[in-house]
Amino acid sequence: MKKALIIAGIIMLTVVMGIGGYGYYMYKSVQGTVDNKMHQPLEREKSEKRFEVVDIEQAEPLSFLLLGVDAQDSTRGRTDTIMVVTVNPADNSMKMLSIPRDTRTEIIGRGFDDKINHAFAFGGAEMTVNTVENFLDIPIDYYATVNMNGFKDIVDALGGVTVDNDFAFSSGGHQFNEGEIFLEGDQALAFARMRKQDTRGDFGRNDRQRQIVMAIIEEGAQFSSITRAGSILDALGDNVLTDVSFDNMVKIQEKYRSARHNMETIEITGSGTRIDNIYYLVVPEEERLRVSGELRTHLGLDEDSSSVAAVEEEEETANN
Template sequence: MGSRLDKKSTKKKRKWVKVLIISFIILFLAVGAYAFTVYNSLKGAVETMHKPLEREKSEKREEDVSLKQGTPFSVLLLGVDQRKNDRGRSDSIIVLSVNPNNNSVKMVSIPRDTRTEIVGKGVQDKINHAYAFGGVEMSIATVENFLDIPIDYYVQINMEGFKEIVDSVGGVTVQNDLDFTYEGVHFTKGQLTLNGEKALKYTRMRKEDPRGDFGRQLRQRQIIEGVIKKGASLNSLTNFGDIFSALGNNVRTNLTFNEMVTIQSKYKSASNSMEQTQINGGGTKIDGVYYYMVPAEEKQRITTMLKEQLEIK
């Protein structure tokens, strides 16, 4: 019974983790210059978050990324289910590409069960196993090989940090269009202010929504927008220490503080246009194991789109 409950809980986490990892990177794009002037209050959190990669740059880039010159860049967002005495797996994998020249951000979600070569392991396996085998480094190498694009930065999020981050901005306000009850909480129609725990439940519900996944994704976007709105509202937001403490406790990235400042300055307008893309494919079983198979033409479509966004050949 315990095992079944654990699997159910893990499945629920996957439904909302995208809200957390997207919120993190957008928060840096949207909070405004003031947040980055209080370096002393953020120093400890930034130092805790920062974890550089062993490599200097991607082998798929001919020239280094220059954030000061506005080079389009990519970020691998990993939502990790960390367990005691276990590295865990990356239950959510999103490639985010930012282009300040066309003022846009494009996000591609890679299904966790996607079958591909695990670079450094020499096997065909589920793409999320790359993290279990070799952590962030192997995950980056595998995603680069799968999509044939460079990964310039990474952001790793501990999924348990979702509630803490929402609470750190003082909760979020959403406009709910469906009256429903989920896990003991009644969500009425109209404007709602949600704390971290309620926001988590708000994004989990699917079965009672006639729109199914579409309705759930709508609520997830509402939470993202709510975090952005609070982060950008400098008149009402005074607890930057709490926000960055929450991020410091739950985030690891190779972005430095100075790079975050530059992104805020040079790339902020890109957050105004965000496009989410799913990778189309189908499920199958090989030797009794379920995999998500991506056709070659679909993979090429995604690769072409991302290369255009990153302005690389």
């Protein structure tokens, strides 16, 4: 029987869809879950940072914004996790950047500077996408949100994940030993959320979150048991929203899946400061430009080019 698509986890869903499956019924089940529960397009037709919508058929480099929301659903609250993933199939590579939630930047649509994770509370995924695009000067082609309960459910549906822990600590009623450890859903959530015992603060937590994400990718890519398919679909359908359509998921799986074998993590650094007695992470302009340039290069964009919106504004001014 022809193999069908099985969604193997939130990151797999948006970046490197896994093929497993056992026939037409499973294919239709996945399609129904995506189209009826998970698919939530943004109002905009395309990013203002691109002249044209990214062409998946031609395997053009593309980007995803992955958001972990600290609420019971994926449509409100603040984003505890903000990750940008760029994928370049030409060299089979991925880059993953975690943006610290306290990063101070302009909230697009509000007209003032604030913590970047407040954008979701103000205007949901659309405002967060626009804010991250402005901060990094790159197009965000697709987004996905998962609530923190969903994070736990997805790990459980996959049967758990394995990570390499840098140092021993306790959090959320769980003990995490140093070295390679196996995590079930509750443990994975506590592992990903801890920051107070880490001298690196948000940066250490970001590293642990990236480990969980990569573990989900690897576990999902190796997933082959039909007995877990229903649990995975339930976990995704109940907890994930994305603007990736089912048809595009199939195309992304075909064109981009091998890129998961070459993943590089990027860090963005800054200094903590208080403004009006509120803590922010302030990223120096040269650091922001460094990270922006690396991501733009990976996406095949000219590092010195202006945004599409700026170019269009210049053309309109010239015509007038």
